[in-house]
Amino acid sequence: MPGTRRPPAVSNAALMDAIWDSLAGFYGDFTSAAAEQGLTSSQAKTLTVLRRGPASMRSLATTLHCDASNVTGIIDRLEARALVRREPSPTDRRVKNVVLTDDGVRTVETVRTGMLATHTALDALDAGDRDALHALLTRLFTPHERGPGTPG
Template identity: 60%
Template sequence: MTEAPRTDTARLMELLSVSLGVYYGDFTIAAASENLTASQGKALTVLRRGPAAMRALAETMTCDASNMTGIIDRLEKRGLVRREASPSDRRVKNVILTAEGERVTDAIRAKMHTTRDGLDRLSDEERDRLYVLLERAFVTRPACS
């Protein structure tokens, strides 16, 4: 039995690019259905993980802090997020998802039919493997030396 040829990094990057393009398009349409820009939807998704300081949120979203302020201002006006002073440093503002923000985030995810259909084609075992691989490749980062 011969071993399958290894996939090189360039081919993986291309497939990842296609996958992310499908995901981003699906996400953008779902966010728009909730009258949100993709950036506003992304901010809600990031905040779904937990409260974040404005600066950390801007870094996570790779966006300028002044742009982040505008995004959060618009989300706050709609009652999707609120700002609170950090308990450890009153100068730092944490952004917190409201119950309505959680509802909208869930609605966006529920409307991402193309992405859901693709993931639903995988078995439970394949999804578990994909989760572990994506987490290892992109979430778990080595400590700074």
């Protein structure tokens, strides 16, 4: 009958388990690559978020799903390593934006390059599978719902 939907072949529980397993592998790979650069996963997630452009401390706290005081500590430690800098917002001088430095850009790219298990898994996909995976992942959650740091 046109317009009727057939029941899914794979349950939500099975899909959630597959997503969980994929994320656990990705996150473990990310955490290991970050540690090789002397970063905690929270610091590396922050650098990853900042790859997309400057962000206010408040927006970082929202994106990373943590308290603003935690973000302050993370940024303090990244700033001490010259991986980020704070600068006044062009639209509100009371707000400080956090910006990656050139060293920060190099460091986050080194972390991403060091995710060997993830690269190996992705390299095993053919072009059609890569396109399909990308399309599905970008449809699955809207950007503000993707979760902490969205490494990668």
